Amino acid sequence: MADDEPPQLLELDSVPEAGPSTKNYDRPKVPITLLTGYLGAGKSTLLQYILTAEHGYKIAVCMNDFGDTTDIEGVYRHPSKSLTLSDPTTQTTSSSFLSLPNGCLCCSVKDLGIAAIEEMVASAPGGVDWVVVELTGVADPGPIVRTFWANEEMGDLMLDGVICVVDSRNVLTQLAEEREAGEINECQKQVACADVILLNKVDLVKPEQLSKVESTIRTLNPTLRVHHTTQSRMPLGDLFNIRAFSDSAGTGVRESQSQTPHNNHDHQYDHDHEHEHDDGLPHHSKITTTLIPLPPLTSFQFAKTKEFLETLLWDRKYPSAEGSKTNSAPEILRTKGYITLQDGTSHVLQGVVDLFELKEVPKSEKEKVGDGKLVFIGRGVGEELKARFVEFVGL
Known part of the structure; x- marks a missing residue:
């Protein structure tokens, strides 16, 4: 043919x-x-x-x-x-x-x-x-x-x-x-x-x-x-x-750390105007990314993490320690991560826009899970998000 x-x-x-x-x-x-x-x-x-x-x-x-x-x-x-x-x-x-x-x-x-x-x-x-x-x-x-x-x-x-x-x-x-x-x-x-x-x-x-x-x-x-x-x-x-x-191995969070040249620090960028990044590249995008390292969490901190995600993704607000919701939060497009707990359990986080899921990792797959971390990708993601998360969860 x-x-x-x-x-x-x-x-x-x-x-x-x-x-x-x-x-x-x-x-x-x-x-x-x-x-x-x-x-x-x-x-x-x-x-x-x-x-x-x-x-x-x-x-x-x-x-x-x-x-x-x-x-x-x-x-x-x-x-x-x-x-x-x-x-x-x-x-x-x-x-x-x-x-x-x-x-x-x-x-x-x-x-x-x-x-x-x-x-x-x-x-x-x-x-x-x-x-x-x-x-x-x-x-x-x-x-x-x-x-x-x-x-x-x-x-x-x-x-x-x-x-x-x-x-x-x-x-x-x-x-x-x-x-x-x-x-x-x-x-x-x-x-x-x-x-x-x-x-x-x-x-x-x-x-x-x-x-x-x-x-x-x-x-x-x-x-x-x-x-x-x-x-x-x-x-x-x-x-x-x-x-x-x-799948706990499907988020790509752990794999990416060995592939990206930016793995030695948090991914926090502001691209509202063209500028030179530390790698010499001009960037134009208004999308920003933040990676937040996580230590093993207590059950209380894990509950606070879920509350933070619900308020951030569902309401587009930051929660406060007093229980009220504060000013508008960034527009989130994707959320990924691994969360380990002090009781030995681990969870994988996957999110799209305002929908997210925390899924416990089966014991047979725990070796696939690296150190705890959260990744947020969206518009306006940066230091404020990280600071508010750390303060709210009590890290």
Whole structure:
């Protein structure tokens, strides 16, 4: 088959009706990855690879109306082979549910809810290893991540993580784009909300430029796993089952300390105007990051930590020692951390916007947990947050 010819698409005669009998709660849940990235970063190239390469995985790819370009539509859409999949939650339908020769599935996510994605997975012959949901290039991923994570009707599905594809040539310019009234732009939000970054198009930049890009990305989000890619190609097995929202090893907090050049001090930056950082890089972003080291906490301090998080994230206020809520707090995009207690237990913290979870680490996984620490990523995060936390918890 010539490279410019579309892959052969196999038409399914029908989509089996999904029901309670199709669920098996004893089997591992299928991981869902949310794929984000600014326009032109390489998301469509990654999806094209997933849908055409013989990589050995059965992946269900939910594309944002089949990609951003007519080239993608030309590869994957075929009017005579489109099917209809109903979404029982919205009474709408999604067309173009296709089964490809390499075992992958492809559908449009336009008007497609979580229930319909679950139905697609349950209906796939032989099951599915992984679900990838593409977000638009200008989407703020925070509310979308929150929706998937908070949904209690995921059934056999599990939010696994957020992958952001970054254009190494243009990302510094994209991060610096101004918004009215100090708004955080979409590219900054995408980096801040990600668990994994693909620094794409590394073949098109010089090593010193790539170093600047990676340092800036890690400054914005020090918990990231970063991969260098050309044409968005890398072993797919490294992109899923990262368990960023369900595993004590999935937050990336401990791993990041050996990867970022800023691991010897708290990550506190103020980027309201362009300036030179200690690494010589100009920074434009209004996103700031703070890492707060934690000693083993008493049960009382742990309760105070939860109270601080609830007030900070739910009310956007700082709690005071007297029980009142004080002035407005920063806008938080992501929260991560490990918390160890003096009684020997440990907890992993994961948060998106105003939603957070403290989950006790099983005894079998305690060796994965490093020293206690909290990481806050958002606008206006800095010394005041750290000082108020330390004072309120009594550290």
